[in-house]
Amino acid sequence: MRLAEKISIVTGGGSGIGRATCERFAKEGSSVIVAEINETAGQETAELITEAGGIASFSPLDVTSPYSIKTMVEHAVSIYGTIDVLVNNAAAFLMGSVEDATNDEWIHVMRTNVIGYANCIKEVTPIFRKSGGGSIINIASVSSFIAESEAVPYNTSKGAVMQLTRCTAMDLAADHIRVNGICPGDIETAGVAQLIIDRGLDLSKANKEMAEASLMNRLGKPEEIASVALFLASEDASFMTGSHLVVDGGQTID
Ligand SMILES: NC(=O)c1ccc[n+]([C@@H]2O[C@H](COP(=O)([O-])OP(=O)(O)OC[C@H]3O[C@@H](n4cnc5c(N)ncnc54)[C@H](O)[C@@H]3O)[C@@H](O)[C@H]2O)c1
Incomplete structure (x- = not known):
């Protein structure tokens, strides 16, 4: 029970890495807010957790809307009283060359993958500060630091996530808020x-x-990213902030 009595928000908790993280956190004692744009998928994750004996609630969220983020965080606090962990995971996958991407596509990918992460951090920070600290985990990617062809918008956004992690870690350390990132390789x-x-x-x-x-x-399996998120969320990672853990089966070793 490495997250006993903790309250965690996982964005994009309806599928893949987000769902696996919700389920793992709940197994480790956390109450989980499954924050998701796809209502059916988000509800399903929350039901899977409660059926397995855990504590979870679905909260509708569109990370591209600051209002939606604010409402989701207020909803979480109204149910559980506080928040201890935020996992920024919801993302838009937008590939293509610089000539392919339209202005609207660029705005969408940056609003989802970068500004969405930043606005979630912004909303939870005063709550973390009030309770004496917290842990933020940004799901980045190996695409944050390697070049890949026909992947300009997505890789650019994921590169920005790494700097978001480092810079917010610097600003929030004095408030005992740790900010770390995970760089998954190819996960099914x-x-x-x-x-x-x-x-x-x-x-x-x-x-x-x-x-x-x-x-x-x-x-890789989503559960293999969830276990690293669990480590970063827990006290086991108490001296880690501004770090990125690469979880890619050795893909980017050279
Ligand atoms: N799967 C991989 O190979 C891989 C590799 C590296 C990084 N990642 C990162 O891991 C994270 C999760 O990826 P995944 O493969 O599990 O994706 P996924 O598509 O299976 O799950 C993403 C979830 O986010 C939700 N979502 C999308 N836009 C949203 C929005 N605006 N507001 C709220 N929720 C929204 C989706 O409905 C979906 O449930 C992403 O940040 C992704 O960039 C994935």
Whole structure:
């Protein structure tokens, strides 16, 4: 029970890494706010947790709307009284070259992946300060620091997430608020599968190629990111802030 009596918000908790994180945190004793734009998926995560004996509530959230973030955080505080952990996870996957991306697409990816993360941090910070501290985990990516072809908007946004983590860690350390990031490699989720299909690629061929890019010759599982998020959220990581943990099966070792 590494998160006993803690209250955690996970954005994008309806699918993939977000859902696995909600479930793992609940198993470790945290009450979980599943904050999600897809109501059916968010409700389902909350139900899976409560059916398994954990504590969870769904809260509707669109991270591109500051009003929606404020409402979600107020909702969480009204139910549980405080918040201890924020996992910024909800993201838009927008690939393509710099010539492909439209102005509206750029605005959407930056509003979701960067400004959305920042606004969630902004809303929880006064609550963390009041309670004496907290832990923020930003889900970045190996795409935050490697170049990949036809991935300009997404990789640019994920690069910005790394600096958001470092700079907020610097500003919030005095308030005992730790801010860390996780850089996953290729993880098998519905979001990535949809992206591959939307790009007109063969899913099994793409999965095989991604698996071969790791030293372990396989894709990662959402649960393998959730366990690292758990570590960063817990007291086990009490001297860590402004750090990024790469969880990619060795993909970016060289
Ligand atoms: N899967 C991977 O290979 C991989 C690799 C590196 C980083 N990541 C990062 O991990 C995170 C989760 O990715 P995933 O693969 O689990 O994705 P996913 O698509 O399976 O899940 C993302 C969830 O976020 C929700 N969401 C999207 N936009 C939202 C919004 N505006 N407001 C609230 N919720 C919203 C979606 O409805 C969905 O439930 C993302 O930040 C992603 O960039 C994933």
